[in-house]
Amino acid sequence: MELIEIKNAWAQYDHNLVNNLKVDEETLRMVNLDRTKEQMEYPYISEMVELFGGVLVSVAIVVLSFRLKEDPLYLILGLIAVMVGSLYIKNAHSKIGLLKRVKYYDTPVVKLQGELALIKKRILKYRKTELLIFPLYVLPIAALTSKTFYNVDIFGNATLFAVKFAIALAVAYIIVLLIHKHLYDKRFREVEKIIARLKEFEKES
C-alpha cells in the first residue's frame, strides 16, 4: 500500500467522522470544567502545606525552646530544629516558584515536557535533601516535646542519651538511604531518560 493510499484512507476516515461524530452538548454541560482536581495542582497544594506547616512547626519549636530556656541544651536542640525547618520552608517556597513558572498545556509539546522534566528533576533533588535532613528535624522535636509534655529529660543520663541518639540516627539514615535508592534514585533515572529522549527528539540529525 502506497503512502498516498494511506493518506486517502485517513482522509476518508476523517470524512466519515464529519458525518457521524457529534458533540453531546447535554453531557458537555455536565462536565465540571472549573474543577481544580487536576494532577498538576496536587504537587502545588502539597508544597503549600509544607510551607505553612513548616512555619507553624517552627513557631511551635521556638515556643517550646523558650519554655525550656533554663537548659541551654534544649535551646540548642530548638535552634537546630528551627534551622532545619527554615530549610524546609525555603525549599517549599522554591518548589512553589518552580511549579508556578510553568504555563501548562498551551505550550509547544516538547518545550512543556522538557520544562516539566527539569522541574521534576529539581524537585526530586529538593526531596532527597529534605529526606536527608529529616532525622535532624524529628529528633530534636521529639526531645523537646518529651521534655515539655512527659518531663522526660534525654540529657539526664549523657551516656544513655548518646547511645540512644546514635542508634536512632543510624536507623533513620538506613531508612533514608533505602528510600533514596528504591524511590528517588529510580524516579531520577526515569526523569533523566525522559530528558534524554526529548533532547534526542530535538536533534536535527
Next chain:
Amino acid sequence: MLGNVIFSHFLQTIGRTKHFRRVDREKFISIVKENQRLIYKICYTYCKDSESRKDLEQEILVQIWKSLSRFDGRVKVSTWIYQVALNTAFLFHRNEAKHKKNKIYIDKSVLTVADTNVATELDERIAKLYRFIDTLDKLNKALVILYLEDRKYKEIADILGITETNVGTKIGRIKNKLKDYFQNS
C-alpha cells in the same frame, strides 16, 4: 456610602464576569464542535480502552476551557487545540482507584459516534494504521497524526516546538517506517 459604592462595583464585576463566562462558554462549545474530530483522534491514538478515552476526552475539554482565557490568537486555533490536547494526552495517567474515589469524570462520552462502524473502525486500513501508531512513542505518535492530518511543517513545528527542518527529517523517517509496515505486515 462608600460601602454602597464598593458593593455596587462588586455586583457589577460579578455580573460582568458571569457575562464573560457565558460568552466564553458559547465560544468554548463552538471551538469544541469545530475541533471534535481532532480531539476524538487524539484520544483514540493515546488511549486503548474506551474508559480511558472517555476520561482523556473530558480532561482535554477541561484544559481547553482553562486555557481559553489565555488564548491570544497569535497561533491558529487548531495549533492551540493540538498543543492543549497533545500535552494533556502526554500527562494523562488513568488511576482507577483515584477515579472511583474522586469521581472527577462523568461516565458518559461527550463526543458520540452515530455510526458504530466508524467507532469500531471496520476499515482494516485505519485499524492497521492505528496498530502502527501504537508501536511508536508518544512524540512520534503526535508527529504521525499531524502528518496524516496534512498539517504544514511550520504548524507541526509550532505545535511540537521543534524546527521545521527537524519536522521534515522526522516525517521522512516515519514515512519509510509506515511504508515498510504496510508492505511487510
